[in-house]
Amino acid sequence: MAFQTIVYRSPLATYARSIRNAPRQVICNGNLVFTALILALSAVPLTWDQGSSSVISLLPGFQHHFGISSGTTPSDIKTFVSIVYIGYAIGAVLSFFINDRIGRLWSYRLYIFVWIVGQITAALAPSLTGLWASRIVSGMGLGSLSVIGPMTLVEIAPSETRGLLTSWFVVAMAISSFTAIFCVYGVYLHLPPSNLQFQIVWFAPAIFMFLCAISSFFICESPRWLLMVNRREEAVKALVRLRGLPIDHPRVLAELSEIETALEQTGTRSSNILVLLRAMFTVRSNLRRLQLSLISYAFAQLSGANSITSYFVPIMKLLGVGGGNVESMFLSGMYSFSKLWFLLFASFFLVDGLGRRRSLFLGITVQMLSHIYIAVFIKYVQQGPVSNRASQAAIAAVFIHAFGYAVGLFILPYVFGGELWPNRLRTLGGALGQTFHWLFIYAMSYSLPELLASTNNWGAFLFFAGFCFLALVYVFFMVPDTTGISVEQIDEIFNRSWFTAYKHTNRLGNVEGVEDIPNETSRIETRIADKE
Numbered sequence: 001m002a003f004q005t006i007v008y009r010s011p012l013a014t015y016a017r018s019i020r021n022a023p024r025q026v027i028c029n030g031n032l033v034f035t036a037l038i039l040a041l042s043a044v045p046l047t048w049d050q051g052s053s054s055v056i057s058l059l060p061g062f063q064h065h066f067g068i069s070s071g072t073t074p075s076d077i078k079t080f081v082s083i084v085y086i087g088y089a090i091g092a093v094l095s096f097f098i099n100d101r102i103g104r105l106w107s108y109r110l111y112i113f114v115w116i117v118g119q120i121t122a123a124l125a126p127s128l129t130g131l132w133a134s135r136i137v138s139g140m141g142l143g144s145l146s147v148i149g150p151m152t153l154v155e156i157a158p159s160e161t162r163g164l165l166t167s168w169f170v171v172a173m174a175i176s177s178f179t180a181i182f183c184v185y186g187v188y189l190h191l192p193p194s195n196l197q198f199q200i201v202w203f204a205p206a207i208f209m210f211l212c213a214i215s216s217f218f219i220c221e222s223p224r225w226l227l228m229v230n231r232r233e234e235a236v237k238a239l240v241r242l243r244g245l246p247i248d249h250p251r252v253l254a255e256l257s258e259i260e261t262a263l264e265q266t267g268t269r270s271s272n273i274l275v276l277l278r279a280m281f282t283v284r285s286n287l288r289r290l291q292l293s294l295i296s297y298a299f300a301q302l303s304g305a306n307s308i309t310s311y312f313v314p315i316m317k318l319l320g321v322g323g324g325n326v327e328s329m330f331l332s333g334m335y336s337f338s339k340l341w342f343l344l345f346a347s348f349f350l351v352d353g354l355g356r357r358r359s360l361f362l363g364i365t366v367q368m369l370s371h372i373y374i375a376v377f378i379k380y381v382q383q384g385p386v387s388n389r390a391s392q393a394a395i396a397a398v399f400i401h402a403f404g405y406a407v408g409l410f411i412l413p414y415v416f417g418g419e420l421w422p423n424r425l426r427t428l429g430g431a432l433g434q435t436f437h438w439l440f441i442y443a444m445s446y447s448l449p450e451l452l453a454s455t456n457n458w459g460a461f462l463f464f465a466g467f468c469f470l471a472l473v474y475v476f477f478m479v480p481d482t483t484g485i486s487v488e489q490i491d492e493i494f495n496r497s498w499f500t501a502y503k504h505t506n507r508l509g510n511v512e513g514v515e516d517i518p519n520e521t522s523r524i525e526t527r528i529a530d531k532e
Contacts, residue, residue, distance in 0.1 A: 022158070022160045023243075023244075023245060023249075023251060025243065025244030025245050026158050026160070026243050026244060026245065026251065027158075027160065027161065028244075029242065029243065029244040030244075031219075031220060031241045031242055031244065032156065032157075032158075032165075032242045032243070032244070034218075034219060035156055035219040035220045035242065036153055036156065036157065036165045036168055037168070038212060038215050038216055038219050039108070039149055039152050039153050039156075039169075039219070040149065040153065040165075040168035040169045040171070040172045041172050041209075041212050042108060042111075042112075042145040042146075042148060042149035042169070042172075042212075043145070043146075043149055043169045043170065043172040043173040043176065044172055044173075044175075044176040044205060044208065044209060044212075045112075045115050045138075045141065045142050045145060045176070045205060045209060046142050046145065046146060046173055046176070047173040047174070047176040047177035047180070048176045048177070048179070048180040048205045049084060049138065049142060049180075050177060050180075050306075050309060050310065051176065051177035051178065051179070051180035051181045051309075051332075051336055052180040052181065052183065052184055052201050052202075053080065053081050053084070053310070054081070054181070054309060054310055054311070054312055054313065054332055055181055055184045055185070055313065055328070055329050055332050056184050056198055056201055057080060058184070058188065058313070058328065058329060059184065059187065059188055059193075059197045059198055060193035060197070061191075061193045061194045061195055061196065061197035061198055062197065062198045064193065065195055065198070066127070066128050066131060067128065068080070079132070079446075080131070080135075081310050081311075081445050082310075082442050082445035082446040083132050083135050083136065083139075083442075084135040084136070084138060084139040084142070085139060085438045085439070085441050085442030085445065086136055086139060086442060087118075087135065087136035087137060087138060087139020087140045087141075087142065087143060088139045088140075088142050088143035088146065088434075088438030088441070088442075089139075089143060089435045089438040089439045089442070090136070090139070090140050090143065091111070091114070091139060091140035091141060091142060091143025091144040091145075091146075092143035092144065092146060092147050092431050092434035092435040092437075092438060093143075093431060093435050094140070094144065095107065095111070095143070095144040095147040095148060095427070095430075095431050095434075096147075096273075096427055096428055096431035096432075098110065098144070099147065099148055099151070099427040099430075099431075100225070100228070100229075100427045103221060103222075103225055103229075104148060104151075104152040104155070104221060104222045104225055105216050105217075105219070105221050107144070107148050108145070108148050108149075108152070108213070108216055109213045109216055110144075111141045111144040111145045111148060112141065112145070112209045112210070112212065112213045113141075113213070114137065114140055114141035114144070115138055115140075115141025115142060115145065115206075115209065116141075116206045116209065116210065117137060117141075118134050118135070118136075118137035118138025118139070118140070118141060119134075119138055119202045119203065119205070119206045120202075120203075120206065121133070121134035121137060121138075122134035122135060122138060122202055123198070123199040123202040123203055124199075139438075143434060143435070143438055146434045146437075146438070147427075147430040147431055147434045148430075149169050150166055150169050150414045150415070150417055150418035150430070151417075151418045151426055151427065151430045152222050153165050153166045153168070153169060153418060154166055154415075154418035154419045154426075154487060155222040155223070155224045155225065155418075155423075155426070155487070156220065156222055156223070156242055158243065159484055159485060159486045159487075160352070160484065161352065162352070162415075162419060162487075163347075163351035163352040163356070163415055163483060164347055164348065164351060164352050166414065166415045166418055166419065167343070167346065167347035167351050167411045167414075167415065168347065169414055170343055170347070170406075170410055170411045170414055171340070171343045171344060171347055173343075174336065174339045174340035174343045174406075175340055176205070177309075177336040177339070177340075178333050178334075178336030178337040178339075178340055180201070180205070181329060181332050181333040181336055182329075182333045183200070183201050183204060184201055184329060185326075185329040185330060185333055187200050187201060188326070188329060189326070220238045220241050220242050221234070221238055222238070223235040223236075223238045223239040223242065223256075223259070224259055224423050224487075226238060227259055227260060227263060227423075228263065228423060228424070235256075236256065239252060239255065239256060240252060243255070255486075258486060258488045259423070259488065261488075262422065262423060262488040262491075263423060263424070276424070276425060276428050277428075279424070279425060280425060280428060280429070280432075284495075285491060285494035285495050286422075286425060286429075286494075288494050288498060289420045289421060289429065289494055290429065290432065290433075291478075292416060292420065292478065292479065293413070293416055293417050293420060293429060293432075293433040294432075294433060294436050295474060295478075296409070296412065296413040296416050296417075296479075297413045297417070297433060297436055297437035297440060298436075298440055299364075299409060299467060299468075299470070299471040299474065300405075300409040300410065300413050300437075301437075301440045301441055301444045302444070302464065302467035302471075303364070303367050303405065303409055303464055303467060303468050303471065304367075304371060304401075304460075304461065304463075304464030304467075305367070305401070305402075305405035305409065305410065306441055306444065306445070307444055307445065307448045307464075308398065308401065308402075309335075309336075310445050310448070311448055311449075312331070312332045312335055313328045313331075313332060315398070316328065316331055316332075316398075318378055318381075318452075318457050319374075319377070319378070319381075319391070319394045319395060319398070320381065320391060321391075321395055335398070335399065335402060338399050338402055338403075339402045339405070339406050339410075342402060342403045342406035342407065343406045343410065343411065345406075345407075346359065346363075346406050346407045346411055347411065350362075350407055351411055351412070351415065351483075352483055352484065355481050355483045356412055356415070356416075356479070356480075356481050356482055356483050357475060357479055357480075357481045357501070358481075359407055359408055359411075359412060360408045360409070360412055360471075360475045360479060361408075361472065361475060361476075362404075362407055362408065363403075363404045363405065363406070363407035363408020363409060363410075364404065364408050364409065364468050364471045364472050364475065365404070365468075365472065366400060366401070366403060366404025366407070366408075367401055367404035367405055367408070367409070367464075367465075367468050368404075368465045368468035368469055368472070370397045370398070370400050370401035370404060371401065371461045371462070371464045371465035371468065372461070372462070372465050373393065373394065373397045374394055374397050374398065374401075374458075374461045375458045375459070375460075375461035375462045375465065376458070377390060377391075377393070377394040377397075377458075378394075378457050378458035378461065379456075379458040382456065382457075382458070409471070413433075413437070416482075417429070417430055417433045417434065417437075418430065419482060419487055419490065420482070420490060420494075422488075422491060423487075448460070451463065475501075476501070477499045477500075477501060478498065478499060478501055479501050480493045480494075480496075480501045481501075
């Protein structure tokens with residue numbers, strides 16, 4: 001009996017009941033699924049660039065045209081790998097001025113167009129100087145897409161599956177990454193050395209994303225944005241399509257009322273950036289949201305995951321694996337392929353099922369232990385021969401590390417970056433979070449070769465393990481569980497005291513331990529707007 005009670009109260013069982021109790025049309029809705037799929041595909045360019053960049057410098061045609069001598073030495077490829085992130089940051093900042101003005105779908109199309117221009121320019125660049133400039137242009141489109149994708153997925157998703165649908169963005173990243181690597185692998189095997197080798201790699205995703213832009217004319221605009229710009233009739237129609245329920249259904253009426261009430265309390269969008277910045281930095285609950293978003297992205301990079309992805313081939317050489325280009329590309333592709341399956345598992349069973357906090361604890365712990373083993377292994381390799389089993393375990397540790405990253409710090413910062421914000425501040429919060437994110441990735445990508453060199457290689461992995469431990473402490477005290485509650489209800493969580501996340505549980509619409517606190521955010525934001 002006790003065992004049955006434990007199972008009944010488990011997070012996965014609670015999640016299953018919430019799905020079962022929701023109207024079937026809300027969960028199994030073709031319009032919702034198709035809209036979410038097209039929006040999630042905005043992630044494809046992000047990791048196509050990251051995946052292809054990690055191995056494209058191995059192509060003889062690329063090396064000859066751009067004068068890069070080696071694709072396996074970190075110092076030779078660090079500028080090529082990292083400079084795109086400057087464009088990411090610029091694009092993320094600029095998206096703030098666009099997303100609320102022209103809408104989610106037109107922003108989506110515009111950013112795809114900017115990225116395609118950058119891809120074409122890169123493919124036709126005559127020299128390294130032109131390549132660097134084109135990668136910054138591409139990055140501007142990529143950074144903007146990284147804001148609009150998760151944000152719009154959060155806005156259209158029902159509360160029961162918000163984590164699942166938002167994590168599709170990260171799943172699309174994983175699919176794109178391993179596809180890009182195997183695309184490079186294919187042209188290396190089947191095309192003679194020429195410019196066509198790298199041009200195919202850069203043209204192929206541009207064609208795919210052009211088709212995605214065309215498909216966006218057949219999906220639903222965000223009802224929350226439509227209400228923000230006072231287009232209520234269109235918002236109601238969009239919400240009816242996304243939920244698959246009639247306009248007079250209690251579920252639709254309740255959700256519509258909740259959004260409109262939140263907008264009445266906090267105000268609609270403002271074109272005055274000073275008003276929004278003051279609301280962001282002077283309201284305690286919004287400031288807490290901001291630190292959670294930024295620190296989540298920081299720990300994702302300080303955990304070393306993207307560094308391993310970007311420099312996968314050189315790191316495999318540190319472990320004594322790989323020699324030829326073919327083997328290096330294949331291993332890199334399999335690494336990305338494994339992350340895809342880990343992300344699929346996490347998105348369907350953990351993000352909403354296990355919950356945000358538990359997923360973070362699990363993922364970060366796995367990352368930390370993997371880093372410690374890799375560090376110890378490299379240290380012993382430097383001192384002399386090691387056993388074959390130890391070598392195989394080191395390779396396994398890299399893939400186990402990918403599982404930990406997929407479960408925790410890969411998916412959840414993107415989920416937090418979209419779902420934490422009130423409607424009025426979602427674009428600003430997403431833009432600030434992604435700008436910080438991409439600048440941090442740039443810093444980590446550019447500095448990793450020096451970090452490896454200055455710590456005898458093995459010390460870098462202890463550095464990453466140390467930050468994983470700090471991340472665990474941070475999650476315990478500071479990260480609340482937003483699983484299963486509506487976007488509008490999240491404000492109650494952030495009106496609590498700081499450093500008390502471990503005292504409360506927020507699961508599937510039941511916000512426990514919340515005192516009757518006045519809505520400080522709504523009151524202060526409205527007063528600021530009125531004064532302006």
